[in-house]
Amino acid sequence: xxxxxxxxxxxxxxxxxxxxxxxxxxxxxxxxxxxxxxxxxxxxxxxxxxxxxxxxxxxxxxxxxxxxxxxxxxxxxxxxxxxxxxxxxxxxxxxxxxxxxxxxxxxxxxxxxxxxxxxxxxxxxxxxxxxxxxxxxxxxxxxxxxxxxxxxxxxxxxxxxxxxxxxxxxxxxxxxxxxxxxxxxxxxxxxxxxxxxxxxxxxxxxxxxxxxxxx
Amino acid sequence: xxxxxxxxxxxxxxxxxxxxxxxxxxxxxxxxxxxxxxxxxxxxxxxxxxxxxxxxxxxxxxxxxxxxxxxxxxxxxxxxxxxxxxxx
Numbered sequence: 300x301x302x303x304x305x306x307x308x309x310x311x312x313x314x315x316x317x318x319x320x321x322x323x324x325x326x327x328x329x330x331x332x333x334x335x336x337x338x339x340x341x342x343x344x345x346x347x348x349x350x351x352x353x354x355x356x357x358x359x360x361x362x363x364x365x366x367x368x369x370x371x372x373x374x375x376x377x378x379x380x381x382x383x384x385x386x387x388x389x390x391x392x393x394x395x396x397x398x399x400x401x402x403x404x405x406x407x408x409x410x411x412x413x414x415x416x417x418x419x420x421x422x423x424x425x426x427x428x429x430x431x432x433x434x435x436x437x438x439x440x441x442x443x444x445x446x447x448x449x450x451x452x453x454x455x456x457x458x459x460x461x462x463x464x465x466x467x468x469x470x471x472x473x474x475x476x477x478x479x480x481x482x483x484x485x486x487x488x489x490x491x492x493x494x495x496x497x498x499x500x501x502x503x504x505x506x507x508x509x510x511x512x513x514x
Numbered sequence: 515x516x517x518x519x520x521x522x523x524x525x526x527x528x529x530x531x532x533x534x535x536x537x538x539x540x541x542x543x544x545x546x547x548x549x550x551x552x553x554x555x556x557x558x559x560x561x562x563x564x565x566x567x568x569x570x571x572x573x574x575x576x577x578x579x580x581x582x583x584x585x586x587x588x589x590x591x592x593x594x595x596x597x598x599x600x601x602x
Contacts, residue, residue, distance in 0.1 A: 415531060415587075416587075416588070416591040416595075418584075419531075419534070419584045419585075419587040419591060420584075420588050420591075422534075422582070422584035423582070423584050423585050426584070426585075434534070434584075474528075474531070474535070475531055475532045475534075475535035475536070475537035476535050476537070478537040478539055479535065479536065479537045479538055479539075482537070482538060494539065495537070495539035495540060498525075499529045499531075499532050500524055500525055500527075500528035502528075502532075502537075502539075502540070504539075
């Protein structure tokens, strides 16, 4: 995976420096903060491997379940009159199907609602081929992946602010997969902790300082 | 208006999705999901549009039968879609 180290006075400057080096746009990268002081922020910016060979290609190993899921979603989209390509994302667990094509905004829907519905239908269709607890993730134009990266950045920013002020921050209401991404992003941070409050669909993540007793 | 029904169905869907997606930050029981669906059924507006009550009833049955969360979600999305179609 192509990556670059970026340095700058702020996080944005550091990321921009790395993006220039990589000649990539922000939506195609994953950002990891290596160090942060009031004077300098150092980040590692890695390009999301967009060109990874899909399992639909002859060179990749064929996963029977993934191929069944891919075929079913392709058929479903055909019935819906949507012209799009369905590929299996390589090396991912759980099985992830990528749908790509032109003007697929309608397939994502309001706050990803249509995409989520499509994923539910897919899992119902493929269910009998999957083991208990196994699921298929459906992504359209990497919407889900981009959202995960965005919320991870939000989490990092919130964590920095919490460390500076010592006050807890309540984030906007988010979907379960987004909240999960935040919890995972912060679980290794010794100084902050994350939890959720409220009821669906208004459930929000709270990022706060980790007390000594929290471990 | 159908807005209240849509809001309640979305709430039920969000709860089911939370179970399916496992955010790992809450414990939602089938009873709570069933309660959220019953909240939708209480609204008279679900009778204004064909099939909405039927889909909600099927979703409720699916919860009591212990069907997978994705199946319940799919049925609730069907109710939401019918409501949206009927409100046009």
